[in-house]
Amino acid sequence: MIKEITLQELDTGKFIADYVAEIRNAVADGLAINALSGGVDSSVVTMLGHRALGPRLRTVLIENGLMREGEPERVRAIFEQLGVKVEIIDAREEFFAALKGITDPEEKREAITQTFYKKVFGRIVRESGAKFLLQGTILTDVDETVAGIKRQHNVFAQLGIDPQATFGYEILEPLIRLRKDGVRKVGQALGLPVEMFKRIPFPGPALAARVIGEATPERIATVRQATTVVERLLAGTGAFQYLAILHQDRVTGMRQNRREFGQQIEVRCWDSTDARVAAPTRLPFDLLEQLAHEILRDVPGVVSVTYNIATKPPSTIEAV
Structure with a gap:
């Protein structure tokens, strides 16, 4: 069972120091990779990873065709002002091909999950040589998946899925003990601009969930x-x-x-x-x-x- 860190318990300075050290220890002298969507969770993970690893973190933004208007370019510009290089990877054809003909909500989510983690991201990870993926899973994602409310695209261990065996890389989830309010507080402490750490939530499957x-x-x-x-x-x-x-x-x-x-x-x-x-x-x-x-x-x-x-x-x- 994951032990929650409530907003009242959260010491952002200690949290950031602890997880920066944890990321450094896990990755050692290797490379890590993370996918930035521009949402609060992925933005906070990007800044944590950048603080821990600097240039040994490769940050990519997957253009899946499912994002808001002008989102990829806008998010890249914001993070480059923060010193984080962001690569935009065009995978629109692959995602729409995977979604073709699917109407069931869970099947859509699974198609996006498999396309993202196995096909698109798997290829990027293999090319990069990275052994670790930093991911912004939060406690609410786990709760909803385990309860059967809806399968969140970024939950694996709690479903008995081994990412190393399934996708070929290990997943690090530094935010998994936090809810959204705690993630926002950490984002503010990391120096994210208000427009990023106070953004309204946006689903992992993006506009396909709408x-x-x-x-x-x-x-x-x-x-x-x-x-x-x-x-x-x-x-x-x-x-x-x-x-x-x-x-x-x-x-x-x-x-x-x-x-x-x-x-x-x-x-x-x-x-x-x-x-x-x-x-x-x-x-x-x-x-x-x-x-x-x-x-x-x-x-x-x-x-x-x-x-x-x-x-x-x-x-x-x-x-x-």
């Missing part, structure tokens, strides 16, 4: 455009997380006095501290109207916008 049904390039593009609107308009709410979801079913709408059998976007906005439980944010109705207006105006093919008012549980923060 498309119900098959995650095709076209459907990802639709939810990406809706995400841009939602994140811009809800950034000032103080909510824990907010997102757009593309539904699978189409609905009847109308444009220019003609029937249009179009798509529907669901908006979710959550109040929470650690993602274990959450309640929908009580947004002003005029803000909901503005969300609907701009999504309907800016996202082609969308004729319906709804707002989720279920709590977690029984709902979950992400849809897939």
Whole structure:
């Protein structure tokens, strides 16, 4: 059982010193590699690894085609200002090929996991000679996977999976005893800019976790455009997380006095501290109207916008 370090118990100076030493001892004079997505967890792990290993940490950002608009270039620019070199690896074709025809949520997650760890990352690791992968698994990821709520893409040991035997490298998880609030505090102590350590959570499967049904390039593009609107308009709410979801079913709408059998976007906005439980944010109705207006105006093919008012549980923060 993993012993949690609560926010109240967390001494960031000691935590950073302990895990910098642990990473150095594990890697010794070898090389480590980590995948940076720009999310809070991967950003904090990147800074921990950079502090521990310097140039002996290779940081890559996998462009899987499932990220927010302009995300790879923006994240690379931020980290290069912090002295961390980031390589962008284009793997869009491989991820969309792996997702083709898949609609089941767990099968989608597994396709992304296998493509990332075995195919794309496995190739990069073999080429680099690195024997260690630094990964931003947190305690909530483990809890949800073990409980059967949803398989988080970055949980292995708790499912009896040996990464060394399965993928060919050892995984180091320095954040596994923390929840999201603790990770943010460590990120601040490591010198991450506010926009990084206070970012809203973003799922490992990225926008594929926000498309119900098959995650095709076209459907990802639709939810990406809706995400841009939602994140811009809800950034000032103080909510824990907010997102757009593309539904699978189409609905009847109308444009220019003609029937249009179009798509529907669901908006979710959550109040929470650690993602274990959450309640929908009580947004002003005029803000909901503005969300609907701009999504309907800016996202082609969308004729319906709804707002989720279920709590977690029984709902979950992400849809897939």
